[in-house]
Amino acid sequence: MSGVPIQSPVPAGRSTRKPKGEGHARRAEILDAAERIFVEVGYDGATIRRIADEVGLSSTALYMHFPEKSAILHEICEGAFGRLQAANATVLAEGGPAEVKLRRLMEGYIAFGFANPNAYRLIYLTRPVEAREGADSASQRLGGELYRAFEALIEEVGAAGGLRGEVRATAQALWAGAHGIVSLMITKPYFDWVDREVLTRTMMDALFAGLLKP
Incomplete structure (x- = not known):
């Protein structure tokens, strides 16, 4: 054993958390994730938390890009x-x-x-x-x-x-x-x-x- 901690794998389909300030790229990432989720579980089944988790954001951070779920759609x-x-x-x-x-x-x-x-x-x-x-x-x-x-x-x-x-x-x-x-x-x-x-x-x-x- 090398003694180096083993990192847990990132769940498939999700992004790791990224630094702040990525602006348009982050917004596009949210839209792509939400589009997949809306189709997968329907608009009612999709939550802000689920979309935020998909792109490695907190719900609060996602609200900085979109005020509500309908705005994403x-x-x-x-x-x-x-x-x-x-x-x-x-x-x-x-x-x-x-x-x-x-x-x-x-x-x-x-x-x-x-x-x-x-x-x-x-x-x-x-x-x-x-x-x-x-x-x-x-x-x-x-x-x-x-x-x-x-x-x-x-x-x-x-x-x-x-x-x-x-x-x-x-x-x-x-x-x-x-x-x-x-x-x-x-x-x-x-x-x-x-x-x-x-x-x-x-x-x-x-x-x-x-x-x-x-």
Whole structure:
């Protein structure tokens, strides 16, 4: 024996306590941990203490970053909507026919869901009442802006005579299709799915063939 004290291992999934003053990095760490916990045990089951323990903070220290649990959830939702909005803006700024941009927009939405499954669950699948409070909240505003931009692009396709039906029904059917493939694959990973890209392409081909004119 060397005489050197043996340190207890750090529990899996938790951070060791870190020095004060890490600002943005610490805040991001809290958001990442809370996102996982909200999905794992639900918003009601998640506590400030549990989130604080996950990142190696005291509850008091966590309150220095966020005044309450709902503020953490709001920031997670706003951040996710903001990232998706930025990706959409890139597609909308591209040239080309509206129907081409529409498909790219939907493919980007699906890719976002698979790349951010926990955030996607929170903003589109399991969001509690606290995340929906206030029509003027930033998350509500961003989500509304995303959908309005999507619908406006479909209106553009319709104005060129490219729709089989009316705009609102087409928009909702397309969104439902994209949401369905993401939500099913991230919540039912044990199902014997075909390759994700193959399934996405097959679903998109069917939607566009049925809802848009050639």
